[in-house]
Amino acid sequence: MKQSFKMIFSLCLIAVISAVILAKVYMITQPAIIANEKRATENAIYKVVSTATSYKESKSGQTDIFKCYDENNKFCGLAFVAEGVGYQDLIKVMVGVSTDFNKILAIEVIENSETPGLGNRIVTPWFENQFQNLSLQNKITVVKVAPSKDSEIQAITGATISSQAVVDIINNKIEELKEYK
Amino acid sequence: MNIILLSAIVMIALAGILGAILSFAYSKLKVEEDPHKEQLLNLLPGANCGACGAASCADFADKLIKGEADIAKCSLSLRDENKVAKIKDLLKN
Amino acid sequence: MQRTNILFSDFIKGLWQQNPTFRLLIGMCPTLAVTSQVQNGLAMGLATAFTLLASSIIISIFRNFIPKEVRIPSYIVIIATFVTIVSLFLKANFPEVSKALGPYVPLIIVNCLILGRQEAFASKNPVQRSIADALGMGIGFTLSLMVLASVREVLGMGTLLGHQVIFGNFRPWVIMLTPPGAFLTLGLLLGLINIIDKAVKARREKKQ
């Protein structure tokens, strides 16, 4: 009987010590972790709505929307995160749209694990800048050649699935938010 | 309740239950191991990493006794010359 | 004098003679996964070395108090505690490295290298020897990760630690950044090391 008591006691002792230490470390590092995440989203917002200097967070449906205000505190745009599955795994895109919701200001791919050298070229400025001032009247479409209409973008050679994925993610999120507007 | 107390309680409960299960298992489900293999197991690293091709250290010990495997394949225990020597002479008798 | 050279031999063994990655072939999961960049390889190596060192010290101190039956669960809880501390530390101070290493930081817990060391060495030897051994293995592991990572980064992206290394019209071999590249590079590296090893042995015999 003494043997099994010794086993349980030592396992519990180690578990308690580790729990207390981890709780302490968690409380110390938690503020820094939250600050990091907040700074990352903030950088993306200010990159996507270039004129913004401050923003207010609000909810529409389940997605949180960032209302952006420029230096003389005028409402200058909306930013939100759209996410979906790309060629390999999750893609997250921060999208900035104009106040009347009919023009994309800019986008930034904030997270992706597409194939290096091919799919992850969706992060290059060349691809992202194509979305600037793209009209949202009709759905955005991907073309292989030079875009003709104003809601078309050119796919990256060798990474059509990833390019199409980014466009679909944005379209679906815009559709979803349009109902809530 | 603050986090430290809460996590301590959760861990005590978990460790307690698992400790009880293991101690119950050790007392009720004890299967006699032949002492020869028991000594060998104490000398082997016991990390069950599978690098030697055997399923686990216990399986590797069986194979050593039956002579199907040689100690050089266990990369972890190569670290300790005197241990390897001890294993070798244990296998001889 | 005799005391220190045991410690020194423990330390040196981990670096080359029994290098965990190229000689003992353990701890391969993170080795292949995070070595597409030298920076990530270095971070993973240091994280593993810290966990190995810290848990070796604790385990070799308490090696007589932990009953044999619950040996593995208790060692694993100690190792998991240190890995969680490292993971929280990385998330707080180096967010991009933590994102780059991603799911492979918690895998240090089940890294065959660490549990193998605790079982084989730390739980049976005094603290000083465990520290020397842990340092040797940790640094050996980090060095081998960086060797593999530099090969893959230079060929895969033409850069080393972020700085452009190869100029002119060098088209980087993108395969080096993908899983096949990792397997092939490590396989060929093992072959290369065996060749070097045989050459060194041959020269030593000739000298005698």
Add this chain to the structure above:
Amino acid sequence: MVKELILVFIATVLVNNFVLKYFLGICPFLGVSDNLSSAISMGFATTFVMTITAPVAWLINNYILVKFGLPFLQYVCFIIVIASLVQFVEMVIKKFFPLLHQSMGIYLPLITTNCAILFMALQLVLKDYSLIKSMVFGFGSGIGFTFAITIMASIREELKFQDVPESLKGPGITLIIAGILALIFVGLGGLIQVK
């Protein structure tokens, strides 16, 4: 719903194969794959434990960690339960099914130091799958592991009769073959897009 499960299963076995894409379980993959029979029983033992660990990990996460708001205990809780569970199951099998223990039970202790199991448990929490989906994901990753290790074992059995360069014998040539296998599996990428 069933369509989704099948998609997750195929994606885990072929597209996101645990060994050839996420480099998991390499230690046993290199060690145990030199003969076919031990590779197959190793694969099924891993699948068996992964299918048990998936629901257990899901329950621990949802009913203990999320409910009490203790995300930092995730690694410690998962690993202590996996280690103790494996030790207990191995003793039960050794006691009551000695035959089964001979063929499959001996692989159980290997599971605690197998990266694939912990990675799978953490992934199904990260992607917050439902309980059934987690079990399918666990089972799929086990089958993926078995699939990869069986192919490798059959190749290595043939390899014994080929003349491999002296320096590459053993792990070197295995890694190169694994590289070529991974190349084939990259071709399967993009087959299915699943979260």
